[in-house]
Amino acid sequence: MTVKCREANLERDREEILHFLREHLPVHSDEKRFEWLYLQNPAGPARVWLAAGASGRIIGVEAASPRPVWFDGAPRRAWVLTDLCIAPDSRSLGPALGLQRTCLSGLSASGEALWYDFPSRSMMAVWRRLGVRPAGSQARFVRLTRIDSKVQGYIPNRLLAGAISKVGNLAINYSRASTRRLRDYEIVHYNGQFGEEFTELDSRTSTHYPVRGRRTAEFLNWRYRRNPIENYQVVVAKRGSELAGYAALAVLETEWTIADLHPLEETGVVSGLLGCLHELSRRSNVERLTAPVIDGSLLAFHLTRAGFLRRESSPVIASARNWFLTHGDRDS
Template sequence: MRITVRPADLHADRDVLIDMMLRFLTPMSDGPRYDWLYHQNPDGQAQLWVLIDSDTGAIVGSGGFVPRRMYVNGRESLCAILVDFWIHPEYRSLGPALQLQRACLAGIEAGPYDLYYDFPQENMVAVYRRLGIETSQWLVRLTKPLSLKRKFGRLSQIPFFGRSLIAATNGILKLRDAGKGNRSRCTISEQRVECGDNFTQLARQVSSKYGVCVARTASYLNWRFQSHFHHRCEMLTAHRDGSLLGYILFVEDAETATILDLFGMEDERMKSDLVFAALEVLRERNVLSVNAPSLRSHPQTAFLRKLGFYPREPHPVVISAPRGKAGLEGANFFLMDGDRDS
C-alpha cells in the first residue's frame, strides 16, 4: 500500500471530502459548513491537502489550514489555524499522519504566515512531538453552575422536598450573582444586527493589551459568529456615552451554554456586567451550567475565576512560528473557544 499527499482541489474534491468528513471527522460535515469554512472566510480561502491511496486513487485523509488575521507583537499579521485533520481508520498510523501534517506545515512555511495555532486532539500531540513541535499552551474549561439540578440527581425527582431544595439553592446562587452586576454604568444590550466599523475600531484600539490574539474585525465577527453555518451565536454589547466598550458572545446547547468570546476595554466592571447579563439570560432559559474555555496563562482566566467560574480539564494548544519568522518567546496569548476553526 503506497500513500501519497497532494493539494486538494476545493471544488472538484468537495463532495468526497464532505462525505468522508461526515463519516470520520464530524457529524456537522455538510455543504454549508464546507463552504463557510473553506470559501467564505474573510481572511482568505482555506488550503487543504489530501492523503491518497495510490493503488485505488481514493482519498483516505485530509488536513489543512484557514488564514486568520491576528495581532502579533502589536501589529496586524496574517496567521493560520490548522483545521479538519482526519484519516480513514484503515490507514491510521504514525507514518501517514506525519506525511499529511508535514504537507500542511510546509504550506504554512511557504506562505506569508507569521504564526499558526491548533487545538489538537490527544492523538495529534504525538504527531506534533515527532515533528519537533511541543504543546506550548493549555485551554482550560472553566465552568460555572447556574442550577444544582444535576448535583442533586434523583433527589430532584421527589415531588415537594427535592424541588423545593433545588429551588432554594438555585435562588442562593442567583442572589449571589445579582450583587456582582450592574456596576459599570454601561448600557448592556443585545446585538441584533451585523457588527459595524466600531467593532473593528475597538479591536485595533485594545488588541495589543491582550497580547497575541485574533483580529476581531467586523468582517471576522460577522462571518465567524453572526453567519455561522450551524450555531445561533448570541452577542451582548456594553456601551457608554454611545461608545462600544466590549462584548460577550455565547451559544446555548440544551442545558449547557458556552461563552465563546469576552473582549473589550480593560474595565473589569464592564466585563463583569457583560458576564452576569449573559448568565441572567441563560438562567431564564433554565440552562444548568456555563462553560468558558480560556487559555490558562492569560489574565482573563483569573478574572473569570473571580466571577465564580472554576477550572476543569485542560486541552493542549499548539502555537508556533514558521522558520525564519519572529520568535514568540515571552509572548502573552489570548484564545477562547470562539477562536477554534468552527
Template structure:
C-alpha cells in the same frame, strides 16, 4: 509511509473527498459547511493536505489550516488555526497524522501562513508536537452554575431531584452575592449588523493584548451572521452607549456557552461583562453557563472570581519557525487571548 500514501496539497478537485471525510466527524450539511468555512472566509481560503491510499486510490486522511489575521504586539500577522484533521480508522497508528502535519508545516508559509495554532484533541496534539509544534499552554473549559439545578449538575453531572435542588439553592445564593460585580452603566444588545464602530473598538482594545485574533467587522459578519448553522448570538457590550466589548453566546435548552468574549484586558471591564452575561443567561432560563479559553489569559483569570469552576483541559499548541521575529511572544502562555471563536 510514502509507499502506502500520497500526501498532497488539496485543490478544488478534492472538494468532494474532503466533504466525505468531514461527514465522518460532523453532522449536518457538509457541502454548505465547506463553502462557508473553506472557501468564503474573508481572511482567506483554507489550505488542506490530503492523504490518498495508493492501492485503493481512496482519500483516507486530511488536515487543514484556516487563515486568520492575528495581531501580535499590535502588528498584523498572517496566522491560521489548524483543524478538521481526520484519519480513517483502518489506517491509523501508521504515522499518517504526523506526516500530514509535517507537510502542512513545511508548506504553509508558501500559502501565506506565518504560523499555525489551536487546541487539538489529545491524540492529535501528540502528532502535532512530533511534527514540530510547540506546546504553549492549556485550553480549559469553565462551568458556572446559575441555578440550584445547574449547581447540582455541575457537581455531579446528572439532573437533581427536587430536594437536592433545594439544598443546592443555598450555596448558589451565596455564590451570586460573593461574585457579583458592578455593571452599572453597561448594557448588552443583540447585533444585527457589524459596522465601523466594531473596527474602531477592536483597534483601540487590541493595543493592550499580546496575541489576539482579529475581530474586524468583515470577519464578524461572516462568522456570526453568515454561518450556515446560526447557533451563536452576537451581543454588543456598551458602557453609557459606547461600544466597549463583544460577546457571542450559544444556547441549547438550559445550557449557555460564551463562544467569544473580547474587550480590552482590563479586569474591571471584564468583570462587568461577565456579570452582564451571567444575568443575561439566567434571564433566558439557563441553569449552566460555560466557556473555554487559554488558561493564562486576562479573561481566564477573571472566571474564578465569578464562580466559574475549572473542568477538563487540553493542550494549546503553536507551530512557528524558530527564526520568526515574534516567536518568543507566540510561544508565551500569557500572551494569548484565545476562545472558541
C-alpha cells in the same frame, strides 16, 4: 503503509473532500459548512491537504483556515489547523504524520509562519513525533446556574429533588457579588449586524495581548451571524454612545459557551458583561455557563473572580507563544 500527500484544489476536489468529511468527521459536515468555512471566510479561502494510500484512495484530510490576528500590535494573517481526520482502517501514526508535515511545509513555503492548533489527545502523539511542544493550555471554566438535573440524578423523588434544587439554585446564583452590573454601563442584547464601531474597538485594543485574533466587523459577522453550525447571542456594553465591550455566546439548550468577551478596558466592563450573561442564562433556565480560555490570561482571572471554576484543560500547539485564544478562535 505507502502514503502520498498533496494539496487539494477546492474546486476540483470539492466532492471528494465533502464525501470524506461526511463519513469521517465527528461534526456536522455538509455543503453549508463547506461554503462558510472553506470558501466564504473574509480572510480568504481555506487550504486543504489530502492523503492517499497506495491504491489512490483518499485516507486522510487536513485543512487550515486563515485568521486575521494582531501580533505585537501589527496586523498579520495566521492559520488555524482544523478538520484533521483519518479513515478508520488507516489510523496509524504514518498518515497523520505525513499530512501534518505536508500542511506545515505548505504554509511555510508560502511565507505563512503563524499557525495554531487545538489538538485531540491522539493528535498529541503526532506533535511529539514532530518535536513540537505545547505553547500553552486552554482550560474550560464553568459556572453553574441551575443544579436541577444534577440533583435529579441522585434523588428520584421529584418533590424532594425540586425542593433541594430550589434552595441550591438560590445559593449558587446569589453567592457572588463580583458579577454585579455597573452603573457606568448600559448592557443590552445586540441583534443586529456588527458595524464599524466593533472594528474600531478591536483596533483600540490591539496591544492587550501579544498575539490574539482580530475582531473586525467583517470577521464577527462571518463568525457569529452567518455561522451555519452554531447559534449565537451577543450582548454589548455601552458607556453613553461609545461601545465599551461585547460578549458572544454559543447557545445550546442547557449550556451556553462564552465564545468571545472583548472589553475596551478590563476593569469594570468584564465584570458587567459577566453579570449580564449570568442573569440571562439564569432566566433562560440554562444549567451552566462555560468559557474556554487560555490558562494564566487576565480573562481567566476575571472568570475565577466571578465564580467560575476551572475544569479540565487541553494543550494548545502554536508557532509562537503568548497567544490569547477563545472558543471564537476555533473552527471544529
